Amino acid sequence: MTIHVAFLLTPNLHLLDLAGPAQVFSTANDLGRGYRLSYVAETETILTAQGIPVQAQVRWPDLGADDLVIVPGWSWSRPRRGPTIGPETAQRLRRHHANGGTVASVCSGADALGTAGLLDGRQFTTHHDLAGELAAHYPQAKLVRDVLYVTDDRVTTSAGIASGIDLAMHLVAGNDGPEVAARVAREMVVYARRNGHELQESVILRHRGHLSDLSHRVQDLIDERYADRLLLSDLARQVGVSERTLTRVFVAATGLTPLRYQQLLRLEKAEHLIGHGTTVEAAARTVGFEDARMLRRLRSRSEKPAEG
Template sequence: MTHVVLVLTPGVHLLDLAGPAQVFSTAAELGRAYRLSYVGDQERVDSAQGLPLSARTEWPPDLGPDDLLVVPGWRCPRRTPGPPFTDQTLARIAAHHAAGGTVASVCSGAQALGEAGLLDGRRCTTHHELQDSLAHRFPRAKVVRDVLFTTDDRVVTSAGIASGIDLSLHLLAARHGPAHAAQVARNMVVYARRNGDEPQASAVLRYRSHLNDTVHRIQDLIDTRFAEPLTLDQLAATADVSPRTLTRLFTRATGGLTPLRYQQTLRLERAEHLIAHGATTETAAHEVGFTDPRMLRRLRSRTAS
């Protein structure tokens, strides 16, 4: 069971909170072991939009490295000297990361991560209107501009408001694979999913901005089995259409990719992720289904050029 703890403060933006909460609760409904808790320094938390919320003042006692803390943003952070959290709450956030856990923020929630000492020397982002303030307050942070989210050593930060959904889908893809993240997004009717600056997830997040259910079903299959040999005839039979029809539907929905090119793109991006984490080209090629490492080298060369 993975515990997702959302840390609330007065003035919290509802969508900053609701986006991640919906993603992980949907993942739980689809069979993943997630449990959500809402904590704060006080039991009643008035949102920026006027809706009162309830929070627990006692933190879950059994948080471990697999659990996740999420700090949603709040209204008008620039008018206050710092995040409206107690030192005790900031210390809990820092301690969770020190124990091997992941800490994430949405929008101005990055200010709390900075106050907890988690942004020093790390890449981070926030809402575009708050980036200058974040960089000024935390000069050792590496503020990345114009991206939806960043991840650096289990510190994950996202831009404003709706980007918390993109961040949460990215975390699901990293934990359970792109197919599960795609399933959650489809359940939420979030077809136009957007990628942050992590290229290994971009194909899944970039080529789903359509409403063709036949193509989504084939993408789900390819996402799950991208390392296996999949012929166009097999895919067409799964969709109960002819190979020609499937190719036509797929290229129209994805903006020009054939099913096999889509599979190849998934393989390439997964291989890039493995190589970035220390794998050799030969090992990465084998892991993603290329029988000849030279094919992977050629694809990487084309992408680089």
């Protein structure tokens, strides 16, 4: 069976929002699966946010219940100047979903689904920088923060830009099975096929927004050997400072001690393994814990709701 994947393009389109998912379905075709790709828009030429024009067709293809419409994201302007898609396009999205079809969005593309009324009463996600704004625009929708993608009643929304690849992998896995999605990931040299509940920002990125060269060098050491037993004295020696200086500078830059940073990194790696079927005990050993008790304690702490 051939599944038609129609990409709805909008002005200021982000290239990776389009190219990432398109590459996933194209690679699946190379592996013998059946996807037909087309590109529709309200005008024949769309200028992307990166300055490259792309061509689209203004006439929509005939779509059935097994087919898919994906809305890639665009460069978001503040304040929002109104809907990016017109009433006729919004109606086409509603009609496709009402006829049993699936609709999906990447990043700010969720705004188009909101304009079409497809987020009302449903869970959705988007780029973490846009989450609050879109939640305010669509109060009847249920925002899920800081996840890669969410599916609710054939409406699938994903986080920012590169997460469109994860979204497309998820859709391929749903149609063709996880083995095919894994083969696509290998062909695309994707590091890992991530589950939807995984965080948008990794521990590595979340604690790298500082200007301390010393802390960056220590983080490089921990990132490379997070599963090893790393002594504070060894880290301090490798970067040429005292243990006291290392701790003071690292905490000021990241808000964490080196040990706590390593623990969070191990926890994130373990959660990824568990999400893909590894037992807690095996995941604990793989990421460097001597047994699963410490991992269970860390997971329990991370699951507690924040106060206030």
